[in-house]
Amino acid sequence: MxxxxxxxxxxxxxxxxxxxxxxxxxxxxxxxxxxxxxxxxxxxxxxxxxxxxxxxxxxxxxxxxxxxxxxxxxxxxxxxxxxxxxxxxxxxxxxxxxxxxxxxxxxxxxxxxxxxxxxEQPGANKLPLLSPMSIIAGRLSVQFGARFLERQQGGRGVLLGGVPGVKPGKVVILGGGVVGTEAAKIAVGMGAIVQILDVNVERLSYLETLFGSRVELLYSNSAHIEAAVKEADLLVGAVLVPGRRAPILVSRELVQKMRPGSVIVDVAVDQGGCVETLRTTSHTNPVYIEEGVVHYGVPNMPGAVPWTATQAxxxxxxxxxxxxxxxxxxxxxxxxxxxxxxxxxxxxxxxxxxxxxxxxxxx
Incomplete structure (x- = not known):
């Protein structure tokens, strides 16, 4: 052929x-x-x-x-x-x-x-060709988020890991699948306070075995989302509904309640995004500020690390x-x-x- x-x-x-x-x-x-x-x-x-x-x-x-x-x-x-x-x-x-x-x-x-x-592999709801890029995108989401939290990039000027005497930043992750898990690994490694919200209780139980007490695991409902998002320095959208448009979990009204200079990185942007104020951006112009919050909506995030991503x-x-x-x-x-x-x-x-x-x- x-x-x-x-x-x-x-x-x-x-x-x-x-x-x-x-x-x-x-x-x-x-x-x-x-x-x-x-x-x-x-x-x-x-x-x-x-x-x-x-x-x-x-x-x-x-x-x-x-x-x-x-x-x-x-x-x-x-x-x-x-x-x-x-x-x-x-x-x-x-x-x-x-x-x-x-x-x-x-x-x-x-x-x-x-x-x-x-x-999709039968019987297991596994997405073998999405997984490698989800791993990379999840890890990059916190890497990029930390960068755009810098004051020179429009962010709050928060160091995710904090320093002795100053509390670390807070990372809130919507979705505990591959992207969310990998984002949490990097955020925990940086020393941030980390929360993951997911609707799958079995997945939350698995994540407890993975992270123990280092990550706060919450059932995803509107009350928990609102409370978590308002306090987030970095919000990572990691929601996946295979083949479908991502559901909107964060309204414009809720974004308005976030602290000025907070950062949203929505990995679900290639499926429409799970944040109402999020729109597609590019590596050339990756962010914009709306409602006082820095929004990152690049749909091909792994393209930033092509040597790794192509081989994976x-x-x-x-x-x-x-x-x-x-x-x-x-x-x-x-x-x-x-x-x-x-x-x-x-x-x-x-x-x-x-x-x-x-x-x-x-x-």
Whole structure:
């Protein structure tokens, strides 16, 4: 099969769909891999690295896109819509619940669009291709949050770890899944006061075995959310409803009650965000101040650490890419996890969660 690897075009997105090591595996399986020139440079991979692995370097976007299977990291940008075509398999993060325009175009063009974030292992509600980036985003959320708490960045001037004689900052995390757990690890490591709120009591029990008394674990309801958010120096949105838009848990009215210069980092922004005042930002312009609070809404946070993120992503995606390359669309018949990843196919919106978001697009 011919496999295309375009250079990412999202703002400051330096990850790449396939690493040279992955290209080598695919080449050993008898496939031809066409990598757009400079596609891997941001992740530390040169064109020569891809050539040595058995890939072919192509000069244009079109040459990388015009293949049977296209492997990316982020959803196609508007300038890339023209490359999508019927009979093509697209394998990437999509987050369609927050992007009606892309959803409509994928339906119109007939591409088989498989989203990393909805590939789901049966019986366990595990999202194997979302997990590695969730780990990175969770850890980065506190790293970035600590930075934007600095006074020069518009924040309150709070050091999360505090110092002897001065209390540490408080980190409130909405959601105790992978993102929330990883955020808590970093926040605890910095010496912050940490609270996690979640609706899953079993998950809270697990987190107690992980953190003990170092993290306060609360059942997530409106009263607990309001009390916690008002006192937060850093609020991390870590809510995930697979395939669906994130629920709004923090209203504008509640944001108004936060201390001026507090920081919100909403990792759920690529699914619409769980904070009413949060809107999408970019690595170039990552924050804005609204209601006196610093808001960070970059949807491709792991793109800030592409050397780590690309390799972590490929470790998880490669087995699925190999299966798609070897079997084509028939891979969906033999791999139920991969089949659950299909969002759009043959001019139809097929993923149940995305159908609930756009019922008028279901035919």
């Amino acid at each position: 011919e496999i295309g690897v375009p250079k990412e075009t999202k703002d400051q997105e330096f990850r790449v769909g396939l690493s040279p090591a992955s290209v080598r595996v695919l080449k050993e399986n008898g496939h031809a891999i066409f990598v757009q020139t400079q596609a891997g440079v941001g992740s530390g991979f040169t064109d020569e690295d891809y050539i040595a692995a058995g890939g072919e370097i192509v000069a244009t976007q079109d040459s990388a896109w015009n293949r049977e299977l296209v492997v990316k990291v982020k959803e196609p940008q508007e300038a890339e819509y023209k490359f999508l075509q019927k009979g093509q398999i697209l394998f990437t993060y999509l987050h369609l619940a927050a992007d009606r325009k892309l959803t409509e175009h994928l339906i119109d063009c007939g591409t088989c669009a498989i989203a990393y974030e909805t590939v 992503l490929n470790n998880s995606t490669l087995p699925y890419v190999v299966q798609l390359a070897n079997l084509g669309i028939k891979a969906l018949d033999v791999n139920s996890a991969l089949a659950k990843g299909v969002n759009v196919n043959n001019h139809r919106l097929v993923h149940p969660a995305v159908q609930e978001v756009f019922p008028d697009l279901v035919n």
